[in-house]
Amino acid sequence: MANDASSRTDTETAGAQTLRRGLAVLRLLTRVGPGGLRMGEIVRSLGMPKATVVRLTRTLVDEGFVLHDRGSAAYRLGPEAFAAGLAAEPSYALQRLAAPTLRALAVESGDTVFFMVLHGIETICLSRDEGDFPIRNQLVKPGDRYPLGVGAGACATLAALSDDDVQGILARNAPMRAAHYPRCTDAAIRELVGETRAQGYCVNPGLVLESAWAVGVPVYDANGRPVGSISIAAIEQRLGPARAAQIGNRLMQASQAVTALLGAPPAG
Numbered sequence: 001m002a003n004d005a006s007s008r009t010d011t012e013t014a015g016a017q018t019l020r021r022g023l024a025v026l027r028l029l030t031r032v033g034p035g036g037l038r039m040g041e042i043v044r045s046l047g048m049p050k051a052t053v054v055r056l057t058r059t060l061v062d063e064g065f066v067l068h069d070r071g072s073a074a075y076r077l078g079p080e081a082f083a084a085g086l087a088a089e090p091s092y093a094l095q096r097l098a099a100p101t102l103r104a105l106a107v108e109s110g111d112t113v114f115f116m117v118l119h120g121i122e123t124i125c126l127s128r129d130e131g132d133f134p135i136r137n138q139l140v141k142p143g144d145r146y147p148l149g150v151g152a153g154a155c156a157t158l159a160a161l162s163d164d165d166v167q168g169i170l171a172r173n174a175p176m177r178a179a180h181y182p183r184c185t186d187a188a189i190r191e192l193v194g195e196t197r198a199q200g201y202c203v204n205p206g207l208v209l210e211s212a213w214a215v216g217v218p219v220y221d222a223n224g225r226p227v228g229s230i231s232i233a234a235i236e237q238r239l240g241p242a243r244a245a246q247i248g249n250r251l252m253q254a255s256q257a258v259t260a261l262l263g264a265p266p267a268g
Helices: 002-032 039-046 050-062 079-109 152-159 163-180 186-199 241-263
Strands: 066-069 074-077 112-119 122-130 145-147 202-209 212-220 226-235
Touching: 002 039, 002 050, 002 066, 002 074, 002 079, 039 050, 050 066, 079 112, 079 122, 079 226, 079 241, 112 152, 122 152, 122 226, 145 163, 152 163, 152 186, 152 202, 152 212, 152 226, 163 186, 186 202, 212 241, 226 241
Parallel strands: none
Antiparallel strands: 066 074, 112 122, 112 226, 122 145, 202 212, 212 226
16 A cells, blocks of 8 residues: 555656646746747756657647747747636736836836736736836846745735745745845845835845845735735936835835726726
8 A cells, every 4th residue: 555655646746747847848938928949949948858848848739838830940839828828817907907007107217117916925027117217237027936025026015914924935935045046035035024014115225136226015906915016126326215215105106006996897
């Protein structure tokens, strides 16, 4: 019996690993956009054995989640991926509703505005709007994921959760933060969480990118649950204390406006 249980566990583990690898292919193709990637580029990007990537990608092609353009030899998202996106789209209606507000903030501030959505213990960037003074070395783009607490918007979202949630989330994403965001320590994030709760907005002093500071606020749904964040990033010289406070207050107004839209009845 013990051998049977061990065999089932091994099978389940192998199946989960295959699923994760297949999802990694889909996630990669989602991020690169409509042009897609050739097989060699997929292999290099994922760092998996070529035979594994070929097998997974061909299976995704067979199932309609990926298309193979024989002319360019590129692989890109297929109709099943589009159908899955349509099914999930209502969850992201928030970004569509917020779009005019986000664009107005970028024009008004001249800086770069990000909209992030809460996803488990991460935040996912859904949009980036640039003003007249965007951060040229800013690498954040739609589709990028960050652990909760990393970045002004993600930290503002974390601060909107309970103390127990904050403790559990920081424990779970500590290895990722240590590996990729060493300045985003537990102590640094807890300090920002306290400041955010006191003033209503988070000021991140270059903990993610040293030259980039940011101000962020949480966005709530109509029931008062945090669902994402709006943040504005700029070079340090453009975010002194007075301007950071001005932007923070403006972002809180924008967050309230977006929440009001969520609670509004559908048009028509």
